[in-house]
Amino acid sequence: MIAQVPFWQRKRLHEMTQAEWESLCDGCGQCCLQKLEDEDTGEVYHTELVCRYMNTDSCRCTVYDQRLQKVPGCTVLTPDTVADYDWLPRTCAYRTLAESRPLAEWHPLRSGDPESVHRAGLSVRGKVVSEDSVPERDWEEHIIHWVL
Numbered sequence: 001m002i003a004q005v006p007f008w009q010r011k012r013l014h015e016m017t018q019a020e021w022e023s024l025c026d027g028c029g030q031c032c033l034q035k036l037e038d039e040d041t042g043e044v045y046h047t048e049l050v051c052r053y054m055n056t057d058s059c060r061c062t063v064y065d066q067r068l069q070k071v072p073g074c075t076v077l078t079p080d081t082v083a084d085y086d087w088l089p090r091t092c093a094y095r096t097l098a099e100s101r102p103l104a105e106w107h108p109l110r111s112g113d114p115e116s117v118h119r120a121g122l123s124v125r126g127k128v129v130s131e132d133s134v135p136e137r138d139w140e141e142h143i144i145h146w147v148l
Contacts, residue, residue, distance in 0.1 A: 008109065013079035013097060021079075024093040026107050026117045029059030029124040031075055031088060034131050036139060044087045047142040049131045050124060059123045091122050 007020050016024075034049040050056065051071060053063045061067055067074045075085065077094050088095045093103055103110055106120035117123050127146070134142060 006109065008093075008097060008103060013082065013094075016079075023109060024097065026091075026093055026122070027059050027114055028089070028091065028117050028122050029054060029056075029128070030092070030122075031077075031085075032059075032061065033124065033128065033144075034139060035087060036143065045143045046087070047139055048128050048144045049134055049139060049142050050128045052130050052132045054128075054130070056128055056130070057125065059118075059125055089122075 007016065008024065011020070013021070029050065030046075032051045032054045034047045034051070036045045036047065037043070038045070051061070051074075053061050053067065053070060055062050063070050068076065077085065079098075082088070082094045082098045085095075090096075091104065093107060093109075096103060104120075105111065106116045106122070108114045108116055118125050127144075131139075
């Protein structure tokens with residue numbers, strides 16, 4: 001019997017179902033880090049602060065279905081917009097596939113284990129605090145350099 005080729009290897013991003021698209025998320029939580037942009041250079045800086053709706057243990061959004069109502073500026077990745085977000089980590093499956101690279105061995109779709117991203121040290125688990133704990137005027141003090 002011939003093993004079936006996984007959907008992410010046989011479909012382009014535009015061809016995936018919504019469920020397939022959503023399953024590409026590895027649960028690292030890096031896209032939910034608060035970012036600051038230098039107005040002069042356009043450079044984006046990541047902070048150790050995450051959206052107030054992130055579960056910092058699972059690294060998943062607690063209001064995913066309502067996130068756009070609760071956080072109007074929330075990033076929405078689509079096959080058409082994924083290339084616009086050059087701040088996504090190189091390990092992000094959306095970016096990886098958009099750049100025609102294979103999914104990493106640790107990716108939950110390959111490993112079969114949602115904890116594999118955390119064991120690989122690529123998630124924000126244990127590295128972040130909620131944006132609610134720091135006044136926005138102080139966010140610059142929380143810029144990090146371990147992303148990307």
